[in-house]
Amino acid sequence: MDKFLTFTIVGLSLAAIYAVIASGLVLTFTTTGIFNFAHGAAGMLAAFTYWQLRFEWGWPVPVCLVLILGVMAPLFGVLLEVVVMRGLRGTTDTVKLVVSISLLLFMIGLAQLIWPPGVSRPMSKFFQTSTPINLGPTTITWHQAITIMVAIVAAIGLRLVLTRFRFGIAMRAAVDDPSLSALNGARPNRISMLAWALGTALAALGGILIAPNVTLDAPSLSLLIVSAYAAAIFGRLRSLPLTFLGAIVLGLTEGYLTGYLPQNQYLPGLRIASPALLLFLVLLVLPNPRLRGRMTRSREFFPMPSIRGTLVFGGVVIVGGVVLATTLSTPDQLTYGRLFPIGIIALSLVPLVGFAGQISLCQLSFAGIGGLVMAHLGHGGDPVALIWAVLISAAVGALIALPALRLSGIYLALGTAAFATILDRWIFTLPKFSVFGWFNVDLFTQGSINVDPLTAFGKTFNSAASQIVIGAIFFALVAFLVVMIRRGRLGRRLIAMKDSEAACATLGMNLFGTKLLVFSISAGIAGLGGALYAMQLTSIQSGNFDLVNSLQVFALSVVGGIGAVGGALFAGISLYVVLPVIGVLFPTVVRWVGLLPGATGIGLGRDPNGAVSQMRDGFAPLAGSPSSLLVMTLTLAALYGIRLIDAIDNWTFVGGLVIVPLVASVIATVSAASKERMLAQLEDAPDRTPMEWIGIDRPWTTEDLATLDLALGTSELELHGPA
Amino acid sequence: MNLLEFRNVRAAYDRIDVLFGIDLEVPAGSVVALLGPNGAGKTTTLRVAAGLHPVLSGDVLVAGRRVNGTAPEELARRGICLIPEGRGIFPNLSVRENLRMMTYAGVTLSAVEAEAYERFPRLKERRRQLAGTMSGGEQQMLAMARGLATSPALLLLDELSMGLAPIIVEELYSIVAQVAREGVSILVVEQFASTVLGVADLAAVLVHGRIARVGTPAELQDDLSKAYLGG
Incomplete structure (x- = not known):
């Protein structure tokens, strides 16, 4: 009984923290319609700031709390609303999600920049030295008691704010109809700022309360707080009472698992993954949302790709692969060569997210399965293992899709994130086990597993250079496949489904089958990318395929343009070319490089069509000028030739690769404009x-x-x- | 004196022009009906007047003062009240909370409630009920009550009759007539002309984003069928 009470108190204090954090999340979601993935990261930054002020500089507790919770966190919330979130009106769920994921990555990068990882930063609990309060058979620490009290005060306070105060009612009104709210004389922007200020302050409060219980580490603290999201989902992101109830269920489950889970080697991961598991289960038992009848209006438009353009694109990718393989040193090939397998994993998002509008945050988990299949079945580089990697990943994708298919939008994103977390924290950490005595499963032996290079046509492709070329060829082939999907019947069905599921259903389209198919295709492509990635790494561990990496790939793919294959290449290049190059070119700012993936995503709200669409528009005149195109190609070929004979170094070569297309594009633009003017003069028609x-x-x-x-x-x- | 005046106003959705330079006047204390077929630009005209849609060129004047670019909340505080198409209420707020939203326009909650419950006693019985769970007619009453509670100078009504039974529409328009007698200027948009012409002092026919005709309801009866049927 004593043990039960002890772990009930542990669970309730955890529940209190989850409730505080989740209520802030619900508040910002209900008032602005944006699910803030970076909510936990705001709590993490507050925890670090509290540590800095209280333990590093020795400021008094009340001053620290007032400064962080009363000034810094609300101001930070207002800043987020004004600079980032306000620009997201009229964008899809995907773009909103990517911006908040990018914000999460940015905040993690910022925390690691200010407080470098690997340093111990202990935080004592509130009134740690005071005698715990005696409750008869058990005791409760002051920190636990304060945490529970804070949650109760937050619950009552929020209830009062949202139902008794005019600005609280206006917050709820803004969710129903922001324009109507403005017509009443309320200022929606001001209301939204208030909601973000209050929501961020609650995240900060949760962060400060949870930090003394865990290691102060930016990524794990940001994602640990993700557990609180399950509580918010319990309340369907709208109901605060249900959110608090969800937090209690979640906290008690974790508390009892800590106390009563049998001690064996298979189960510690289950306790760590339990919030994600609960999140997944809660999502599955939620009432099925009705099909959206209204067409989704957004600012995103992706043109139909042409076969000719795709063939040219594929050719350029393969030539690019050959150039990398022949000009880079082996260490550089190992670094930059990863762009193609990661690009393939990013390509898997194009049909799923870009065409079908189904958000998935677990593509790297599918890639991990592909990598594992390659490691276990690809002994001696057997190419058949690549096919198995695709098939098994696709089958797992379908298996995950079955329960997840009834979800959409942000719920699907959270479901897939929960799946990735369950794999990261539990499944991938399992030691060798047997499935009903039929066969043994051994995932990551001793934490990592070796992968043999591919052998085909009697040749083993074990050099980094050959792997780059293979990666480029596979990327081009998969890109072509994705384009053919877009141009075919399936592509039309996917786009139609993204625009209006209700309209598709009334036309008799099998939504379930279509979603299942696209999930499987996408998981299969990710599995192929994972297998190639594993071969390049030669030895893989579960950390290569975790949620944070998956979020980076997802965010950069959307930044590149999620509806176009070029966006996937953009993601690969950004992660494995641009970031390492910046680190080499500017060693003094290398610590700032971690901020870039997040920073690029944050700007996405300005143009949700992505960077590739802007580049395509910029280079459009070049496509209409064969002479400029020919001169550019010849110049680039000449540059490559000069590089091959070592007459120039790689930096000059890269400079040329950037400058020559830019100059050619400018020339083509100027010539097109002058041609236009001449035609207008000839025809004496100023208006054309x-x-x-x-x-x-x-x-x-x-x-x-x-x-x-x-x-x-x-x-x-x-x-x-x-x- | 005109309370609302459009002078050669153009408006567009991206590159698609919707209003092609319209001129329209709402004299103080009068009811002006804006009629026309689907897609003529009637709702856009009201949205422009309420500050919800930008003006490409031309001028919008309220009581003789140019208000182009003024924020909708600012216009609301100056006494312009739009009751948009499709009720114009907050469905997830209670009736009382809906009325409380009007206090942003500078009136007290007790005044808003007194005014609303006097005009629509049924709302008092339902003041704790979520607005979205009431009948269509009651929702429209709430929308009107919310609009009238602040004693606006100009009321903009968009498709008041939409989706309502004829008897409720009749009831609502009798309230519109009463409000007009109290001196409130009203610009009302309707697709179904017969009811609104009964209370209007003036009517304008909008076709393809242009004012085709302005006159008294009697003068316009004949032109209406042409406007709607292209005859």
Whole structure:
């Protein structure tokens, strides 16, 4: 009984922390519609700041608390709302999610920059030296008691704010209809700022309360707080009472698992993964949301890729792979060569997220399964193992998709994140085990496992250079496959499903089958990428495929342009070319490099179509100028030749690779503009509005109607309606 | 004196022009009906007047003062109240909380409640009920009550009759007539002209983003069928 009470108190104090954090999350979600993945990271930053002020500089506790909870956290929340979140109106769930994931990565990077990892930063609990309060058969520490009291005060306070105070009611009104709210004279921006200030202060409070119980480490603290998300989901991200109930269930489960879980080698991971497991289960038992009847309006548009363009793209990728393989030293090949397998994993997101609008944050988990299959079945580099990697990953993808398919939007994102966490924290850490005595499963032996290089056509591709070329060829092939999916019947179905599931259902489309298929294809592609990635690494461990890495790939793919294969290449290049190059070129700022993936994603709200679409627009005149294109290609080929004979070094070569296309593009733009002017002068027609834009760019004139009549043979017809 | 005036106002959604330079006047204390077929630009006209949609060119004047670019909340505080199409209430707030939202316009909750419950006694019975769970007619009453509670100078009504039974529409328009008698200027948009012409002093027909005709309801009866049917 004493043990039960002890662990009930442990569970309740954990529940209190989860409740405080989750209520802040619910508050920002209900008032702005943005699920803030970085909510936990805000708590993490507050915990570090508290440590700095209280334990490093020795400031008094009340001063630290007032400064952090009353000033810094609310101001930080306001800053987030004004600078980042306000720009997300009119974007899809995917973009909103990526921006908040990027924010999470940025905050982790920022914390590691200010407080370098690997240093012990102990934090004592509140009133640690005071005698615990005696409750008869057990005791409760002051820290635990304060935590529980804080949660109760937060619950009552929030209830009062949201139902009794005008600004609280306005917060709820803004969720229903922000425009109507403005029509009433409320200022939606101000209300939104208040919600973010309050939400961030609650995250900070939770962070400070939980930090003394755990190691002060930026990534794990940010993601540990993710556990609180299960509580928020319990309340369907709307109901505060249910959120508090969810927090109690979650906290008590963790408490009792700590006290009563049998001591064996298979179960410690289960306790660590239990919040994620609960999150997954809660998502599955949630009532199924109704199909959205309304078409999703957004600012995202991805043009249909052409076969010719894709073939050119694939050719350029393979040539790029050959250039990397022939110009880089072996260590550089090992570093930069990873861009292709990671690019393939990013490609797996294009049909799933870009076309079908199904958010998945666990692609690296599928890649991990592919890597494991390659390690276990690919002895001697057997290429058949690659096929197995695709098939088994696709099968696991389908298995995960079955329960996850009833989810959509942010719920699906959280479900897949929970799956990734369960794999990271539990499944991938399991020692060797037997499945009903039929066969043995041995995932990461001794923490890591070796992977043999591919052998095909009697040749073993064990050099880093050959692996780069293989990676590039596979990337080009998979990119072509993805484009063919987009251009085919399946692609049309996926796009239609993304636009309006209700419309598709009424047309008789099998949504379940379509989602299952795209999930499997996507997981299969990720598995292939994982197998190739594993071969490049030669030895893999579970950390290579964890959630934080998965979030980086996801965020950068969306930043590149999630609906285009170029976006996937952008993700690979950003992670394994741009970041290492910046580190080499500017060693003094190398510590700041960790901020970049997050920083790039935060700007996404400005143009949700991604960086590749902007680049494509920028280089469009080049495609229309064969002469400029030819000169550019020849110049690049010449540069490559000069590099091969070692007449120039790699930095000059890379400089050339960047400058030559830019110059060619500028020349093509200038020449296209002058051609346009000449044509206009020749035809003496200052206005050359295309026929389809007349009536939109400018009103119809009598001359336009005459031209149209002539073309259509409708001169005898009379137009009706007022002029 | 005109309480609301549009002078050659153009408005667009991205590159698609919706209003092609309209001129429209709402004299103080009068009811002006804006009629026209689907897609004519009626709702956009109201949104422009309420500050919810930007003006491309031309001027919008309220009581003789140019208000182009003024934020909707600022216009609301100056006494312009839009009751948008599709009720215009907050469905997840209670009736009382909906009314409380009007206190942002500078009136006390007790005044708002007194005004609303006097005009619509049924709302008093339902003051603790979530607005989204009431009937369509009651929701529209709440929307009107919310709008009228602050004694606006100009009321902008968009498709008041949408989805309601004829008897409720009749009831609502009798309230509109009463409000007009109290001196509030009203610009009302309707697709179904017959009911609104009964209370309007003036009517304008909007077709393809242009004002096709302005006149008294009697003068316009004949033009309406042409506007709707393209005859």
